[in-house]
Amino acid sequence: MANVDTAVPPGEDPAPFHEAVSDPRRRDFINIAAVAWAGVGGAVIVLPLVNQMSPSADVLAQSTTELDLSKIAPGQAIKTTFRKQPLFVRNLTQKEMDEADLVDVGTLRDPQTLEQRTKAGHKNWLITLGVCTHLGCIPLGAAEGENRGQYGGYFCPCHGSQYDTAARIRKGPAPKNLEVPPYNFTSDTTVTVG
Amino acid sequence: MIRWISALVGLAFVFVVSLGLFSSIVGVITDPAPPTAEHFVHEEHPLLDAGLPSSGLLGKFDLRQVQRGFQVYKEVCAACHSLRHVAFRDLKEIGYDEGQVKAIAAAWVVEQPSVNPETGEPATRKNTPADHFPLVYANDVAARAANNNAVPPDLSLMTKARHDGPDYIYSLVGHGYVPQPKELLAKFPDAATPKGLHYNQYFANLNIAMPPPLTSAGQVEYLDGTKPTVDQMAKDVAAFLTWTAEPNLDARHGAGLAVLGFLLIFCFLAWGAYQNVWRDLKH
Amino acid sequence: MSFPWAKHYEPKYALTKWVDERLPLPRFVYSAVGGGYPVPRNLNYFWNFGVLAGAALACQIVTGIVLAMHFAANGAIAFDSVEHIMRDVNAGWFLRYAHANGASMFFIVVYTHIARGLYYGSYKAPREMVWLLGVVIFLLMMATAFMGYVLPWGQMSFWGAQVITGFFSAIPIVGETIRVWLLGGFAPDDAALNRFFSLHYLLPFVIAAVIVLHIWALHIPGSSNPTGVEVKGEQDTVPFHPYYTAKDGLGVAVFFLVFAALIFFAPNYLGHPDNYIPANPLSTPAHIVPEWYFLPFYAILKSFTVDFILPAKLWGVLAMFGSILLMFFLPWLDSSPVRSAKYRPTYRIFFWILILDVFALGYVGGAEPIARNVIIGQIAAAYYFAHFLIIVPMVSRMERPRPLPNSITEAVLAKHGAHPVPAE
Numbered sequence: 001m002a003n004v005d006t007a008v009p010p011g012e013d014p015a016p017f018h019e020a021v022s023d024p025r026r027r028d029f030i031n032i033a034a035v036a037w038a039g040v041g042g043a044v045i046v047l048p049l050v051n052q053m054s055p056s057a058d059v060l061a062q063s064t065t066e067l068d069l070s071k072i073a074p075g076q077a078i079k080t081t082f083r084k085q086p087l088f089v090r091n092l093t094q095k096e097m098d099e100a101d102l103v104d105v106g107t108l109r110d111p112q113t114l115e116q117r118t119k120a121g122h123k124n125w126l127i128t129l130g131v132c133t134h135l136g137c138i139p140l141g142a143a144e145g146e147n148r149g150q151y152g153g154y155f156c157p158c159h160g161s162q163y164d165t166a167a168r169i170r171k172g173p174a175p176k177n178l179e180v181p182p183y184n185f186t187s188d189t190t191v192t193v194g
Numbered sequence: 195m196i197r198w199i200s201a202l203v204g205l206a207f208v209f210v211v212s213l214g215l216f217s218s219i220v221g222v223i224t225d226p227a228p229p230t231a232e233h234f235v236h237e238e239h240p241l242l243d244a245g246l247p248s249s250g251l252l253g254k255f256d257l258r259q260v261q262r263g264f265q266v267y268k269e270v271c272a273a274c275h276s277l278r279h280v281a282f283r284d285l286k287e288i289g290y291d292e293g294q295v296k297a298i299a300a301a302w303v304v305e306q307p308s309v310n311p312e313t314g315e316p317a318t319r320k321n322t323p324a325d326h327f328p329l330v331y332a333n334d335v336a337a338r339a340a341n342n343n344a345v346p347p348d349l350s351l352m353t354k355a356r357h358d359g360p361d362y363i364y365s366l367v368g369h370g371y372v373p374q375p376k377e378l379l380a381k382f383p384d385a386a387t388p389k390g391l392h393y394n395q396y397f398a399n400l401n402i403a404m405p406p407p408l409t410s411a412g413q414v415e416y417l418d419g420t421k422p423t424v425d426q427m428a429k430d431v432a433a434f435l436t437w438t439a440e441p442n443l444d445a446r447h448g449a450g451l452a453v454l455g456f457l458l459i460f461c462f463l464a465w466g467a468y469q470n471v472w473r474d475l476k477h
Numbered sequence: 478m479s480f481p482w483a484k485h486y487e488p489k490y491a492l493t494k495w496v497d498e499r500l501p502l503p504r505f506v507y508s509a510v511g512g513g514y515p516v517p518r519n520l521n522y523f524w525n526f527g528v529l530a531g532a533a534l535a536c537q538i539v540t541g542i543v544l545a546m547h548f549a550a551n552g553a554i555a556f557d558s559v560e561h562i563m564r565d566v567n568a569g570w571f572l573r574y575a576h577a578n579g580a581s582m583f584f585i586v587v588y589t590h591i592a593r594g595l596y597y598g599s600y601k602a603p604r605e606m607v608w609l610l611g612v613v614i615f616l617l618m619m620a621t622a623f624m625g626y627v628l629p630w631g632q633m634s635f636w637g638a639q640v641i642t643g644f645f646s647a648i649p650i651v652g653e654t655i656r657v658w659l660l661g662g663f664a665p666d667d668a669a670l671n672r673f674f675s676l677h678y679l680l681p682f683v684i685a686a687v688i689v690l691h692i693w694a695l696h697i698p699g700s701s702n703p704t705g706v707e708v709k710g711e712q713d714t715v716p717f718h719p720y721y722t723a724k725d726g727l728g729v730a731v732f733f734l735v736f737a738a739l740i741f742f743a744p745n746y747l748g749h750p751d752n753y754i755p756a757n758p759l760s761t762p763a764h765i766v767p768e769w770y771f772l773p774f775y776a777i778l779k780s781f782t783v784d785f786i787l788p789a790k791l792w793g794v795l796a797m798f799g800s801i802l803l804m805f806f807l808p809w810l811d812s813s814p815v816r817s818a819k820y821r822p823t824y825r826i827f828f829w830i831l832i833l834d835v836f837a838l839g840y841v842g843g844a845e846p847i848a849r850n851v852i853i854g855q856i857a858a859a860y861y862f863a864h865f866l867i868i869v870p871m872v873s874r875m876e877r878p879r880p881l882p883n884s885i886t887e888a889v890l891a892k893h894g895a896h897p898v899p900a901e
Contacts, residue, residue: 030470031719034463034726041456048568052543057565061283061324196809197870204866207799208859210792214782215855222848251742279560347754351560354745355753398763439753442563442570449571450741457734464723464730471723475715476893477518 064194069125077142079130082181082193086130088142088154089191092165097123099152100166110177114166117180127183127191128167132156134174139163154178231378231385232400239395244364244432252451254444255437257289262416263434264288266427269414270407271349272303274341277327279350280438287441295323304328342390344403353432354439360432362396368428370394371406480515480699482711483508509696515714516721517702519889523597524700524721525728526590531688532729533583536736538681540576541625548628550674552667555630556755574744575736580622581747582736584770587615596828598816599701605808606694612804614687619801621680622768624673627665631752632762638665638673640765644778647794664758704888705816706881713885764845772842773835774800779846780858796858803865810865813873815881823876827868834860 065082067089072078077090092100100114118126130138139154139161140146149155150171151164161172168177183193247256264285267277282299290298305318306325321328330346331337337345353359374393378385387393391401408424416422420430437443486504488494497504507513547566549558562569591611594600600608623641627634642659646652661668699708708714715721739746747769751762767775774797781793818825834857841854882888 027470027473030463030466031723034460034467037460037463038726041460048571049539049543051567052569052572053546054567056547056561056567056569057283058281058324058561059565061281196806197812200803200806200810200866201870203799204862207796207862207866210783210785211780211796211855211859211862213785214780214789215852215859217783218848218851218855222852227848279557279564284564351753355750357750359750446570446574446741446744450737453737453741454734457730457737461727461730461734464727468723468727471719475518475720476889477520477715 064192067127067191067193068189069191070189074124076144079142082129086138086142087181087193088126088128088130088167088178090126090128090142090167092124092126096152096165100164100168103164103166103168109169109175112166112168112177117166117168117177119183119185122185125191126165126167127193128178128180130154131179132158132161132174133169133176133178134159134161134172139178231382232398234381235378235395235400241358241361241396242365242369244361244429246360246364246429246433246436248433248436248443249360252447254447255288256433258418259430259433260288260437261290262414262418262420262427263430263432263437265416266408266414266431267349267434270427271431272327272330274330274346274404275349276329276331276346277350277438278329278348279326280441281324281326282321283323284441288437292323299323299325302328304330307332342403346404349435349438351439353436359439360436363432363435364428365396366394366402367406367408367431368425370396370402480708480711480714482714483515484513484716486511486513509692510722511718512716514696514699514717515708515711516700516717517708517713517885518715518720519702519704519885520700520721520724521703522724522728523589523593524702525725526586526593528725529586529728529732530583530590532732533579533586534681534684534688536579537576537583538685540572540579541678541681543572544576545674545678548674550628550671552630552670552756555628555670559629571740574740577748578736578739578744580625580768581739581770582732583618584622586732587618588770591615592832595831596818596825597701597703598705598811598813598818598821600808601811601813601816602808603698604695604701606697607691608808609805610687610691610694612801614684614691615804616801617680617684617687619771621677621684622770624677624680626752626768627670627673628677629752630670630756632754632756632760633749633752633765633767635665635756635758636761636765637767638669641767642669644794644797647788647791649791665756701816702885703817703819704882704885705820706883706885706888709884709886766843769839769843772840773838774842776838776840776842776854777858777861779842780851780855782851782855796862800861803862807865807869810870811873812870813876813878815878820879820881821872821876822879823872824869827864827872830860831864834864 063083065080065087067080069089069091072089072091074091075093075096077088080087080089097114105111105113114123114126117128118124130142132139134156135158137156137158139156141148141154141163147155147157149162151162153163153165153167153170155162156172156174159173161174162170163174163178164170166177169175181193183191186192247254247259267275282295282302285295285298286292299321302321306321306328308317308319309315310317331340334345353363356362371392371394374385374387385400387401391403392405393400394402408427411421411423413424414422414427420426440446486497486501486507488497488503493503496502544562547558547562547569549555559573562573564570566572594608594611623637627638638660642656642665645659646656648655657663659669660666661672699714702708749766749768754762766772777800778793778797781789781796783789785792787795813821813824815821818828837853837857838861841850841857844850882891
């Protein structure tokens with residue numbers, strides 16, 4: 001309880017505050033606690049501000065695609081979309097499957113067999129994202145008459161990545177095979193992707 | 195100088211507004227505005243309290259009631275009223291599981307507009323959980339044509355788009371359709387309900403285009419054994435529409451309590467720090 | 478800065494010294510809101526509201542930037558995009574309610590800040606420039622808030638845009654041309670919505686810039702205080718930090734408590750239900766009202782009902798704009814050398830009448846235009862103009878102020894001497 005005479009002369013920093021950093025007096029604990037509490041609040045409020053940029057509920061809800069395979073003849077491919085990305089669905093011919101199986105997996109940049117990239121009993125259905133694993137261009141080869149590259153699969157015109165009939169990377173800068181999204185056969189001719 | 199000018203400007207404004215005041219007072223004396231039938235009825239019949247568990251500062255949805263309300267909406271209201279801001283997937287929040295939502299969407303009578311993959315002609319397809327509830331009418335013209343020149347409004351936000359929305363819905367559909375009182379007609383001969391409209395004592399202008407939607411007990415058969423009286427159905431559909439307008443209400447109230455608790459502690463700490471910093475200084 | 482005893486920034490570490498020599502930003506901050514800004518020791522809680530207004534603007538800018546990531550400024554989908562934010566965007570309902578109620582908090586705080594200025598005579602020399610810049614900020618805020626309210630494209634948004642741009646059509650001869658130019662069409666539509674969105678994003682940063690000038694101008698003479706007596710010496714002041722940072726910290730804590738209560742428990746209390754109905758150019762709401770913070774001005778607009786030389790509509794628009802613009806002249810209308818209403822017994826009475834008057838105008842602005850309300854509004858509008866343009870200049874000449882204390886410190890000590898309470 002200070003009286004007029006003993007009050008710290010206003011205008012000068014009261015001594016306690018100078019030492020608050022190195023030697024917190026017991027009563028200054030409350031200052032540190034208040035600032036720390038505000039800091040926690042500030043950190044928590046950042047969460048919604050950051051998280052609002054994540055995909056919203058409607059975007060997440062549209063993350064499955066139903067496909068009807070009945071109209072795709074052997075040797076043909078279609079381009080559709082999955083999560084707003086191009087999706088290649090190819091009905092492989094026997095010759096293409098054989099070509100893919102002949103490759104020595106050990107020599108591949110991203111070693112995978114055709115079996116690993118398709119579903120059991122549906123080895124002819126090669127379903128991959130149409131997104132080059134290099135920098136995201138759409139490779140050619142899904143549509144009729146497009147350049148399928150020297151391995152007979154897909155060819156990315158942006159930077160020259162070449163994919164084989166199992167859509168595995170064989171040549172060019174791409175690091176990985178074309179990605180196989182999660183999917184299930186709901187019947188012999190219908191597939192749910194996602 | 196500036197004070198003289200300002201005084202003149204001030205006098206001008208005061209004088210002109212006083213002219214208006216004078217004419218207002220004269221108007222009150224010579225030509226008082228007649229009371230209107232709406233005012234009269236609304237004063238006599240204030241909105242009834244639906245007593246929903248979601249009302250109040252800490253309200254929380256009763257999900258079973260909301261589900262019953264959804265059933266009323268589906269079997270009664272959905273014939274004319276859309277719910278375009280709500281998606282089928284949202285129904286998971288009121289307690290339906292994935293499979294039920296899928297089934298509800300697939301069985302929904304109105305289908306989603308789509309394109310025939312063969313011909314490119316407009317077509318429709320079954321709803322999926324990702325779809326919003328489809329519009330009942332393609333556009334307002336179609337809605338008017340089918341409903342005696344009135345557009346049934348979308349119900350997604352109805353409880354937020356009216357004062358005391360949940361009570362309004364409950365009162366309007368549950369207890370609003372009464373015979374037009376004789377005394378009212380005696381007092382306001384012009385207030386007779388025009389042909390094709392329906393007297394409803396809670397509707398803004400007393401005459402609503404919508405025929406009574408809930409007409410008899412048992413109109414909807416509840417699965418949980420609740421007795422489907424008109425009052426109950428009105429309450430339940432009000433609960434459902436409260437949810438459609440404010441689906442995050444539960445989350446909001448829950449988060450709000452945590453935030454207020456946090457901030458109360460912060461206020462306490464900030465008060466302590468303030469006292470501490472100023473302790474040696476008179477001010 | 479302004480007082481010789483203000484402390485100077487002394488960097489402690491090699492790094493801070495290095496920065497200070499090349500970009501003296503820390504020095505600038507230290508002198509502006511740190512230990513280097515001496516502030517009167519006797520400020521009361523009403524002096525918190527400047528900082529709170531800054532906090533409110535910061536909240537609005539932050540929530541506004543993230544909302545703009547999801548909002549679509551197109552008449553066909555604007556309403557739906559707001560509902561998309563409310564329902565599907567992560568924490569979207571929180572951000573949107575925070576932004577909508579943040580506007581209300583901003584105005585509550587700023588109105589209190591203005592009332593503080595009026596009561597304690599903060600607008601008087603040598604702080605006229607602080608006041609003038611404050612009025613500029615207020616005008617910018619009103620423009621920003623109006624355009625922001627249009628964006629959700631509900632019924633009140635649409636008809637608000639229609640009515641407010643309609644003000645300009647009151648201008649003789651060129652009015653209608655100006656209105657069409659503002660809207661980019663004959664009625665509010667995509668063109669108007671898009672430009673309002675653009676300006677709504679721009680103006681808050683202009684406000685922030687004017688706030689910098691506002692604070693700069695404040696720092697030349699230093700803060701005023703409840704006695705209105707200027708600082709005489711070092712014993713009258715304390716450093717802003719830690720004294721007023723601590724006090725403002727408490728203010729900010731209470732501010733956020735109230736703000737959170739609104740967001741989480743009454744997010745639509747201050748809004749209007751009609752704005753949850755999508756804009757419909759063919760149907761006017763039964764009862765158009767602006768947001769609550771515009772109601773007093775709206776009441777003034779509505780109070781002018783009689784043609785007199787000029788048409789009533791033009792009088793209403795002139796009066797409405799005039800009711801704000803007259804603030805620019807206030808420092809010269811009030812010639813009393815005494816600042817604080819504490820020592821101005823007559824002015825103080827009229828000040829409180831003005832506060833009641835503004836509340837009455839606010840009530841009338843939102844109420845239905847029945848005869849009783851129109852009459853109340855007209856009396857209140859007459860007083861509003863009489864107060865600023867006639868009463869204040871007269872009172873400032875005729876009033877006999879109470880004796881002023883010799884210094885801030887004397888006033889503080891007298892307060893404690895008269896009521897022996899322990900020092901805090």
